[in-house]
Amino acid sequence: MKEVIVHPKRCVGCMQCMPACATAHSRTRHLVSAVLETPQPKPRVHVGAGRFNEGFPNRCRHCDPAPCQLTCLTGAIYRHAGTQTVMIDPDRCINCASCAMACPYGVIRFHEDPLGPPGRAVAVKCDNCVARVAEGQIPACVEACKVGALTYEERDTAMKRQTLAVARSMSSGAGEPVLPPGVGLLRTMKESQVQLLKG
Template sequence: MTALPPKSDVKLGLVIDLDTCVGCHACVISCKGWNTENYGAPLSDQDAYGENPSGTFLNRVHSYEVQPEQGTAQTIHFPKSCLHCEDAPCVTVCPTGASYKRAEDGIVLVNEDACIGCGLCAWACPYGARELDKAAGVMKKCTLCVDRIYNENLPEEDREPACVRTCPSGARHFGDLGDANSDVSKLVQERGGIDLMPELGTKPVNKYLPPRPKDTGNEIDILAPLLAPIATETSGFLGWLDRTLERI
């Protein structure tokens, strides 16, 4: 059923650190790699080596420039995938029951065997987290790597989403945001994690950690005195050498 399940205590999700993300797009590639070979229809590309390539991705990295009122602008890389919202509008609009939220862990999934490819769930999502695959004609979205996180055939360290596993800067964290004592919940608490577009009432599970405050560029370094300009007038042996060479 596409009715939302009763509130679950377990809320699996991601915490993304905008301070440490370097915008390398490794998460985008590992996501596409894992999800094109595993759960559901592959993530197709159209005209991949031609003039106008496009394709289906479940995770994309935007880059933004933020200009504070004073000081220099900051570049912030911004990975975006499904936020596994508590009040997921994409679930209730689905006419076939293909789009659903799991009661046991809150993951939002698409049952591709029931999807008619009407695209209404993608319209209902504010975040652009769902893409209709052009080749398969069914809706694709982040599964939170449901086929990795519970997969006992994988070594334990690999039982987390592919994007988290691959991130070289440790900007992505996976865990239970319903448990106030989990590492991810503590991280959100410490760093003041935020929701995207809270005004739309979707209650995203995934949180974003805002960049830490940057220095303003006006502060004087403690080593500054050692960097004072050397005397412009030379004296002694080097002074004599300088003057002599100048005359030649």
């Protein structure tokens, strides 16, 4: 089964996954019209800044067992049998924020959602784009990501690829796979800058 896999070292912090996600979870599903919708669709993937201001696409891991599901007061959080996706039923959700204290990744938000009941805030998080996938598309964040920080593939495939990359660079004596020089250069500069700022 394919799933969204995050490759943190690849994220360049462009945040393009965020509007793509919001658009995919809008009523009109087009960026231009989605921004005009009321309530406004909001992203369910959140690019946060790390210690050196590097980007990180933070999205639901669909944990098993899922702490949010265990803590949900109303049973609104459930696991989609076919895809193992942890879903929130917006009509059962009472917006109590119990899941906010359960989610170790801080990916759940509370707001009125175009796909939820009107006039009422509910808990909202990644649903693995089940609607898009059912239509034969891939999740919107993966489609938007041009650097391979988010991929949609079998977990095994991704692991094998990673193992192979490490093995190749190890056997060529290069050690851990290195970043492209421009990327490495910029990161070094930014790390140095942030460290100086704190010093």
